[in-house]
Each structure stands twice: as C-alpha cells, then as structure tokens.
Amino acid sequence: MDGTLLSHHSQSVPESTKLALKILKEKGIYTFIATGRHISEIKDLPLENLEFEGYITLNGQYCYNRDGVIYALPIHQQDIQQVLNLIEEKPFPCIFVEDEKMYINYHNQAVEKVQNAISTPLPDLGDLKRGLTHPIYQVIPYDVTVAQEKAILKQMPHCQHTRWHDLAIDIIPREGGKQNGILEILKQYHIKIEETMAFGDGHNDIDMLECVHIGIAMGNANDEVKSHSDDVTDDIDHDGIYNALKKYQII
Template sequence: MDGTLASFQTHQIPLSTFETLKTLKNNGIKLFIATGRGKDGLDILQGFPFDGYITLNGQYCFTDEEVIYENTIDSQDIQNLLNYLDKKPFPCGFTEEHTKYFNMRNHLVDEIHEITHNDNHPARDCRDVAQQKIYQCMCFVDEKEEIEVLKVMPHCHASRWYPTFCDISPLGGSKQHGIDQFLKYYHIDLAHTMAFGDGGNDIPMLKHVALSIAMKNANDKVKAIVDYVTDDVDHDSIYKACKHFQLL
C-alpha cells in the first residue's frame, strides 16, 4: 500500500488510482490489497470495496464477510523476543488483530509515522504479550541485529521495506502465501494474476504472480525482478500500467 497505492508525499491515494480501480472492478477484475499494514490501518482506502485484503504481510487475510486465513507468531518466540529486549532494548511494535502497540517509542518510530501516518500507536508495558495473539512484530533494528533477533525467534522470518526497521512474521506467512489463499478461495488460476509493489517485502509476491509491476519509486532490487516498471505513485502509476497492458 505505502509507496504503491498511497503517496509518501500526500499520504493519500491519488484520484487517478481510485478511478482506475473502479474501472477495473466494473470490468470484472477482482482487486486485492497486499500490505504490511494491519486491519486498523486501512482507513486510507476510504471504504473502496476490494475483493480481499492480505494484511500484515500475509498473516491476516479476509474479505468483507469473513477471515479466510490467519497466522500468529509462536508464543515462545514472543517470550524470547521479550527476553532479548530486556537485555538490548529497542523500539518494537506488536500487532494484534485490531491494534498495535509499542514497548517504547523514539525518533525512529516517529519518523516512520511521518511517512505512513499509521504508526502513532502508544507505548505500554508489553510483558504480557506472549499471552496474546501476535501476528507481526515491527523491530527497529539494523540488518546486522535483525540476524541476532531471528536467532531467538526460530519460527519466524523478517522482511524490510525501510532501512530503520524490519517486520518479523511467522514462517510460512507472506504476501505470496496470502495470494494463494485468495486464489483458492475464489478459484482463480495463478496464470491470471498481476501485482504491483515497491518494497523488499513485495519481492516474494512479485516473483510469484504471472505479471509483476514495480513502481518507479521502488528500490533497485525490486525493479530487477519484475516484468515492467511504471511511473511513481504521484504520477498516475497504476493508471499508466493498466493502460499499458490494455486493461482499461
């Protein structure tokens, strides 16, 4: 969503994108969100009727009627992370079904909120979170410390779309896996899929679908593995790509 549908400059989805989505839907094309955001971060969609939502990088997938897949972090992995934080504190966000909270906040968390307008959740005592259903952790560590954190969370993996933090999710969960859940749900063949992305957490999804598109604002690793690079999110990127592939 961020950097693909929503602009980092305006923090909104461009009007041309909404108009393109309406046209695609009227043409019988099913539309899905695939995002690292949780369910509580979808207000930016302004109620647009997507056919499904792959949230938390694939850990929580639902339609407007039902949850079709969910995947939570092993409670012992969460406890191991809490023990690690006691020794080496850093800001960490814990995401439940309807909310997120942090063990602490600093300038790094505030910086991300300035970009996403979706990370203003409070800090609180998190010693009880191993007893909660946690779908994803947002760990503000560099790539070197990310490796150390994953050593104490053996049932998890990490993805990163911004240099100051990584999303830690349970093994087996990804946007790619979320896509497969919806293909099965709607009886759609993988050969009929198309995806847009801009961040490192989009790479498994973009490699998986039949037709992959990167935004101009995507990093070079993303651009290297896609079929087509469109314009950036602030310059009618979704419209231009769909026009290029004669979907409009």
Template sequence: MIKAVFFDIDDTIYSHRTKSIPMSTLESLKKLRENNIKIFVSTGRLPWAVNMTDVINGVFFDGYIYMNGQLCTLDNKIVFKNPINKDDINNLYRYVKENSIPCIFGEEKDMYINIKSPFIKNALDNVDIPMPPVQPLERILENDLFQIIPYANSSQLKDILELMPNCESSRWYEKSLDINPKGGTKALGIEKIMESLNLTIKNAIAFGDSYNDIDMLEKVKIGVAMGNSNKDVKNAADIITDDIDNDGVYNALTKLKLI
C-alpha cells in the same frame, strides 16, 4: 485470464508526496470493478494502521492482505491467519525486556508499542501512521501476534532473528525489520485468497514498490513494479510502469488492456 489485481499501499496506490491516491488510480480501480476484476490490498501494514488513516480514501476493496500475508480477508471474512510461533515470542520477550528495545506489535485488530521511541515516530511519520498506544510488554505473551517490528541496531536485529528461528524478516525502513512467520509472505496471502475464489495465483497480477513486494511480484502471472521502486524490485517484476504520481497504475493497466 486475469481475475484479480493486488496492490501494495504505500507509494503504490497512496502517494506520500501528495498524501492521497492519484485520481488516475481511483479511476483505474473503478474500471477494474466495472470489468468484473476483483481488487485487493496487499500491504505490510497492520489492520490498525489501515483503519486509523485515510490511505484507502473510502475505496471499496474485495479483500485485504495485512502484515505481509499473515492475515487475509475476503468480503470482510478472515480466510487465513498465520500467527508467530509462541516459543519465538517467549525468546523475544526476554531479549526485548533485558535490552529495552522498542518494538511495534501487531495483533489481529490492535497495534501497540512497548516503549516510546523517536525511531518509531520517524518511521511512522514517513508513512502517515499515527503513534500507537503503549502497552505492557507482557501482553505479547497473552495474545496471538502476526508481526513484530523491532527498532534496534544491526547487531541487536541479528540477535533477535537468531532467537526467532520460526520467523523471517523483510525490510521497509533502515532501522527496523518486519518480522513474520517463516514462509508467511504476500505471495502466500494471494494464494490463500485465490484458493478461496477457486482460482490460482496465475489468475492474478500485483503492483508494488518495495522489498516486501518482491515475492508477490515474482509469483503472480504479471508483477508490476512502480517507477519509483528500487532496483531489486524492478528486477523482480515483469513490467516496470511509471511513478505513482505519473499515472503508473493507470498506464500499466491500460497497457495490459485490463481497463
């Protein structure tokens, strides 16, 4: 029996064309809660990039999976944290400093950059996230990091991954990578939240549209790809619904008889 539904944010529940959550999606979320089905966000975004924007539009969610599964909350309490290996951070620090590579760094509460870059601005503008503050690079040696997003050429990105053997990457923007601890995925985040509810991942379904959603779509009971997803995401899903702006969430939940 389905007890929880997990939603990616960008172009899954939040439309970047209309800059809003579709009314049919808002109604769907309300009906799920009325039917005693818990609702969760499962995003690659950092907490700062959710809290500093209007993408949630005041909707109450039972919990959040941030940074592709590295930080998970349930009822406003952290149930799982998965910081990046310190040796990997030290290796990255030296390389980024020597090559002046702009990066986004994600801590438990804060998000910052080391260098202002038009590539970062363009990427964040595409997902309606404001530019985070610049901080000294040395800060990454002091506090736990859960996600790093370097903006570099393909050769440099390859070098960075080789310097961080305890990490893996996923892509949502052509000139960057989301770098997270190896094995730390949205699927793992769902498992941790479901364990906290004394349930399994097979009591959950998930909606997504991008590469970093593939693992959770494959692991849950039913994975739903939005109609605006790319081919690889659709191939990983059990169901392909309509585009976000054509009532994709509502239509899938209705078909599954969850609302």
C-alpha cells in the same frame, strides 16, 4: 499500499488510480490490497472510501474480506518468548501486532521518524507480555543496530524478516509472506494464478511480484524490486497503476 496505492508526497491516492479501480470494478475484476499494514492503520489512511474485495494484511499473515477471516498465521510462541527476553535485557522499541490491535512498549525519536514517513500516528503503548497469551502475527523492532537485528533473528528461528525502513524491520513466520496470503485468497475465490497481476515498490513485495502471473514494479521502486518484476511502470505520482493497466489492455 505505501508508494503503490497511497502517495506520501500528496498524502492521497492519485486520481488516475481511483479511475483505474473504478473501471476494474465495473468490469467485474476483483481487487485486493496486499500490505504490511494492520487493519487499524488501513482505516486511518486517506483511501477515499475505496472498496476492495479483500485484504491481505501483515505481509500475508492475516487475510480477510467483508465476511470474515480467510487465513491467519501467527508467530511461534517460542519466538515471542525469546524476543521478549531480549527486550528485557536490552530494551528497544517494538510493536506487537495482533488481529485487531497493535501496541508498542515505548516511543522514541526513531519511532516518530518512521511513523511520520508512512503518514501514520504513533502506535498505542501496551504491555508486550500480552503476546504470551494472544496470537501475534507480526513483530516490528525499531531503532536496532545490525548486531541487534542479527541477535533478534537468532532468537526467532521460526521467522523471517524484511527491512522496510532504515530504522524498522518486519518479522513474520518463516513460512509466511505476501505470496502465501495471495495463494490462500486465490483458493478462496477460485481464481487461477494466470489471472493475476500485482503492483509493488518495496522489498516486502518481491515474493508477491514473483508469485503472480504479471508482477509490476512501480517506477519509484528500488532496483532490487524492479529486478524481480516482469515489468516496470511509472512512479505512483505519474499514473503508474493506470498506465500499466492500459498497457496490458485490462482497462
């Protein structure tokens, strides 16, 4: 979504992308959002009332459509307990993400900087111990050093992580990822992998780009992401999605 569908320079979805999505819908081609974001964040973004068949959220851990939940994969409870122990010993800002809500233990300048970068308000404050009694699908530590990052991951052996900002990482179940959510969606809709295309620009898009039949990196993606794609299109502010769909004669 960020840097692919939504431009943080213009704070909007490019007009060419809106047109491309309109044409895809008219042709009966299903479109899905695959994002690290939570449903509450998606609702607050300026998506111009765009409609999608379904949503692969929290980096693949929570997938749903208008009829309900298709797939959900929470973090192991042992890992939740152990990250809570770390936060109690040496506090750092951390978001816990449930199915319908997300909350953080406290705000600081790092949290403010990251949230501004993704055009999103500060998360609500909440008691992280709630995670001991409610399924947590994603944990987002902020403002942690490299040493702290390693310590966190050591205490969460059932998990993997992705750094999506200099000051923030996403932690999800080890067997999770966008590719896992995509495969569940394809199963639900009886779609073959040969019929898929995906666009991405971030490190958390790599497994998705490798999973689908045609993985397209945005021009604004970094070199690592581009190296894992089948093709590279223009950046988001220069009609990247529209141009790629035209190139492959899909629209």
